[in-house]
Amino acid sequence: MSLRSLFYTKYIFKRCLLYIWYKRYVKDNPVIQADIHQCLKVRGSKQIKQPLNKQFNHLMIHYPDYAYVFFWRINKLNMLWRSIFVDTRSCKIFRSTKIAGGMMCYHPFATVINAKSIGKNFQFRNGLTIGNKGNDNSKLPVIGDNVTVGANAVIIGDITIGNQVVIGAGSVVVKDVPPYSIVAGNPAKIIKRLDEN
Known part of the structure; x- marks a missing residue:
């Protein structure tokens, strides 16, 4: 088999998997659809104007983080076929x-997320740790909507992060x-309020 035909076979195989997964998991799932929309929106992708199946295919093929x-x-x-879409990632979401x-x-990379709940449009970067205090899973964070967390941040314990919060890189919360706060530092402190003029 030539290199070209091998590439074509892999391409067709990927497309078949994506078609099956779209029908089974994406077409009628508003949560996954929200993930797709948010990922394209934040990245400023022109694919956001395409039909949902094309958006899904684009993200699965070009963005292993989305996959x-x-x-x-x-x-x-x-899943057996996961490796053709996702690079090896060191990430654990409970x-x-x-x-x-x-x-x-x-x-x-190097992310562990163990929270009671996290609201919509949650964004995070590498090295994030969200977890319990004292190895007690009744003491987990609750995180609101539209929260963005920078790299290497730590969010620990029975705490609440309000809506529209930005947590700076390296913060320990x-x-x-x-709500409507920007926090940074160790320990994290409010450095700006987003609802004040």
Whole structure:
């Protein structure tokens, strides 16, 4: 088999898988659709004007970070064909964590997410740790809508992060954060309020 025909066979195989997955997991799933929309919107992709199936195909083929989120959503992180869409990633999102639609990660390396719940349009970068305090899973964070977290941030304990919060890179958050805040530092402190003029 020539290199060209091998490439073509792999291309057709990928497209067939994407067609099946679109019909089975995406077409009637508003949470996955929200992930797709948010990922394209934040990246400023022109694909956002395409039909949903083309948006899904584009993200699965060109964005392994999105593909990771997709396989997590369908609870198939160990799927046989996953490796042709996702690079090896060191990321763990606990199945008990409830995450609304619109989740997006830029580089999920070295990330552990163990929260009670996370609202819609959650964005994060590499090195994020969200977890319990004292190895007690009753003491987990609750994170609101439209929260963006920078690289290497830590969010620990029975705390609440409000809506529209930005957590700066390297921050250590161990206390509640009110809505419409930008926090940074160790320990994290409010450095700006987004609802004040």
